[in-house]
Amino acid sequence: MERSEPMELFAIVVMKVDEPYVRSLSAQVERELRLLHIVESRLTTQYDLHETHAFIRVETAINEKEVPAIRKNVVQSLANVLADHIIANKESIILRNLIIKEFKYEAKDDLDAIEGYCKQSLYNENGIEDSPILSGCSGRLRRKQVLSEQLVLSLEETSRLSLDGFLKFRLQEYTDELREIAEYAIDEFMMDRQYQEFISLLQYFVYIQEAKIPGVHLIHKGGHEFVILNDRLELIDANEFDATFKLEVLEKDINFEDMIVSTLITVSPANIYIHTRDPEMTIIKTIRQIFEDRTTVCSYCRTCDIYLGEAKKQDQLSP
Numbered sequence: 001m002e003r004s005e006p007m008e009l010f011a012i013v014v015m016k017v018d019e020p021y022v023r024s025l026s027a028q029v030e031r032e033l034r035l036l037h038i039v040e041s042r043l044t045t046q047y048d049l050h051e052t053h054a055f056i057r058v059e060t061a062i063n064e065k066e067v068p069a070i071r072k073n074v075v076q077s078l079a080n081v082l083a084d085h086i087i088a089n090k091e092s093i094i095l096r097n098l099i100i101k102e103f104k105y106e107a108k109d110d111l112d113a114i115e116g117y118c119k120q121s122l123y124n125e126n127g128i129e130d131s132p133i134l135s136g137c138s139g140r141l142r143r144k145q146v147l148s149e150q151l152v153l154s155l156e157e158t159s160r161l162s163l164d165g166f167l168k169f170r171l172q173e174y175t176d177e178l179r180e181i182a183e184y185a186i187d188e189f190m191m192d193r194q195y196q197e198f199i200s201l202l203q204y205f206v207y208i209q210e211a212k213i214p215g216v217h218l219i220h221k222g223g224h225e226f227v228i229l230n231d232r233l234e235l236i237d238a239n240e241f242d243a244t245f246k247l248e249v250l251e252k253d254i255n256f257e258d259m260i261v262s263t264l265i266t267v268s269p270a271n272i273y274i275h276t277r278d279p280e281m282t283i284i285k286t287i288r289q290i291f292e293d294r295t296t297v298c299s300y301c302r303t304c305d306i307y308l309g310e311a312k313k314q315d316q317l318s319p
Helices: 021-036 064-089 093-101 108-122 138-155 162-171 174-210 256-267 281-294 302-317
Strands: 007-015 044-049 054-062 161-162 213-223 224-230 270-277 295-296
Touching: 007 064, 007 162, 021 054, 021 064, 044 064, 054 064, 064 093, 064 138, 064 281, 093 108, 093 174, 093 302, 108 138, 108 174, 138 161, 138 162, 138 174, 161 162, 162 174, 174 256, 174 281, 213 256, 213 302, 224 256, 256 281, 270 302, 281 295
Parallel strands: 007 161, 213 270, 270 295
Antiparallel strands: 007 054, 044 054, 213 224
């Protein structure tokens, strides 16, 4: 005998929310259930809003004996849509709470910067696999899978799921992954802060130092190959200058970027003319940041033609 009154299959309980939020989540659930194409089940979705909480109900009007089969079909779809909802609407809140409570960052500027690094890992175009801390399938898909599996288990235990309770008590594996992302973001934040402090120190040193020569030409011949010339286009030997500044290199070989910056600071030019085909290269951006208005980037001039044109010809002749 067919039921005349709808029967509740599942109910999602959400606390302290406004009607637009509940209406939106209810619509998401309804759209997902339509994709099941179970017309005979006569599934409906509705919500009830109360002062302190709201119910989003999934109901059916079929024969009671058929309910277990329909419930089995519905549970995975409901878990999927709730997993998507958590990632889209709750993930950033969970991350911020982790950063505040576990890592003790509370200043707004710090939180915004760390969250920015988190977003680079969470939502880059290729997924989290580009991050050095995680590999495999897309990070978002993996997190959704973890959430979906836990949601299925919860919905199989009870037909009334408290979303807030689920977020608080059933998300250990998911939270562990977010914590790992937060740790990576904080490491990046600290390295960037140290880098900016170091750049500021170099800027100050350049500011208080008097110019020793009128100018230099920094020739970027490609890749990591640079040549530093004086204003007469002669090779510069930094050893000829009194080295009042030397970059500290701790437990590693000095790299080409350190050498270039150290040489430029040592010779202390009034102007630096940067000849390059790649002005966005990191070392060039760093030099411009340190020496500020002393720098001029040239994409083509006679010097470029002599040095970069020659480099281009050599590249063309290379096998």
